Amino acid sequence: MLVGMAKILTIEDDVLTAREIVAELTNNGNDVESVGNGHEGLQRALTGAYDAITLDRMLPEVDGLTLVTELRRAGIDTPVLMISALSDVDARVRGLRAGGDDYLTKPFAPDEMAARVEVLLRRRHAAAPETRLTVNDLDLDLIARTARRNGATLELLPIEFHLLEFLMRNSGQVLTRSMIFESVWGYNFNPGTNVIDVHIARLRRKVDAEGLPPLIHTVRGRGYCMGDAQ
């Protein structure tokens, strides 16, 4: 499932944050370059030599929003994770509209950031629109909207199908609760208590029936991961 050694560009002016990002991403087996200002960041990003970019929104010289706009105008579609101290909904919307692929507010948990970068990398490597997703003996038909495990059809509610699709699309990757909530439900707030856990538990009862090797795994302190036993 590994994508291999991915090349990542980190554009971040805060030294401490930059060090944290680099450490975490390197630890995950990526090749990370770090730049401290917007101008240089843009120059390097324009080469198109990277698999993903983490981009601080507030930068000296060229700010994050302008940078990503310029990048997209130049036809470079490297996935960009925007990182910002501005947490409000408007700032988020503007960041994504300018061409960012994901948005994370400071301060962030490094593993959350890494998980989001992994998803972006994965998306980059995904082939043309799929009609069928397969993980082990689990099979999801995106056109007929049916799910089969080990030959048996699974009775899924629409929301469960949606959730399973997201997990399978990112199989092998750790997905945090907030990533799941953002992608599957499309909202960006803390739904409270254990809402996501309960939904996963429900799906798990249907997908990982007794006697079958479990496919949905809980990653302690981080979130969930779909795939073969790790």
Place this chain on the structure above:
Amino acid sequence: MTRLETPLLASLLSERWRSSAGRLILLYGAFFLAWTVLLIAMIDWQTYRYLEHVVDEILEQRVAYLSALDRDKLPGALAMTAAIDLRGVMSFGLFDADGRYLAGNIDKQPLELPADGAIHALANGVARIDGDRTGPSRGVSVRIGDGSRIVLVRTMTVIDRVDIIIRNGFTWALSLTLIPGLLGGFLLARGSLKRVRRIETSVMPIMRGDLGTRLPISERRDEVDMLSSIVNRMLDRIETLLEEVKSVSDNIAHDLRTPLTRLRAQLYRLQRDTPQDDTRGTTIERCIADTDNLLDRFRALLRISELEDIRRRAGFGEVDLREKLQRVHELFSPVAEDKRIVFTLELPAELTTVLADGDLLFEAISNLLDNAIKFTPTHGRIALQAVDEKAGPRIDVIDSGPGIPAAEREAVLQRFYRTKLCRNEHECEAPGFGLGLSIVAAIIKLHDYRIEIADADGGTGTRMSLYCQPSA
């Protein structure tokens, strides 16, 4: 008549007269009335005394004159007296020594009048020859030389008439002073009450939390304006203090979030480097969960002030509440089911769309449901309903939990408020408890909507009603 009078009287005696000016006018009126009554009584009494004196003098003169006359001229003089007494105020009689009637318009000797030459009051008057009785009178009786007796009685009706004139005069004077006085007082009171009403209306937004509003100050610069400006200065101070408190708490949340995130990162690395079979792994996991909890609370706190600061309505658009409610029901159904709570969704076939920030409304309803699920015991019930009202849709979240005491309903919408039902009880130590409803309150305020907390119909429980009806 009474139907007309009652509301007028009621309004006169109602709050309008509770104002200080009204009270003063009423007090003054009562005082004035009492004083006038006393004055009338005084003048009345003095006039009475004076007229009595005059009557007595007339009687004395007359009796002196008659008793000085020759006996044979007496009937003639009496007839003369009768002739000039056109108004019948003077009654008289002449009786012989044996008490037989001789002349005059009194034919029976009055028993209560002794023949001692002194003037006596006759409260019941005397009977006259024509059958009438004189009213209250004064009389005198003397015996003259041959033993015959003269009786002279003068009625006091004149005094009564004068009395009536005096009283009438005073009644007029009183009504001419009192009525304009009371009317003026009424208008005065209404004027000052109108200003109090104006102050009341401008206080309303302040009570709703809009601390930028101030009390109106007129150009009169009178005592009411003085009071208003004192209150305004106080509001200035409160506003500054509140802003300081808010920015301090925001700063604390902001400043603590970074080290907490670092702490979490370190704990996470520690966990990653701990072998699966190491028992310390569980402890680290608990530490991470606690840190996440803390971070969630700071995030919520900052979220509230962020929501409070939103002035623009960039995210506003037509929102289909039916769709939102279905999705939020779908989101929370499994959570309720896990707690064996019956969670129903009741939607009308059609619901007016609202102009709102759909994401924020979803968040608000989520928080209401999250809260309801936390408080509803296992096997309880929660209903999510929507109805179209004339002014717009109303969303209800009704649970069968312990309910919120009426006194606490206002407070639960404030940051970090914990209901007394919950303190010291472990079952209630749900994270982010005090903030969920504050987020709801902030979102509602942004939309200019209204939330009402009430008892659920029948049995225990809470009904939270979100009125998607802008007040403007």
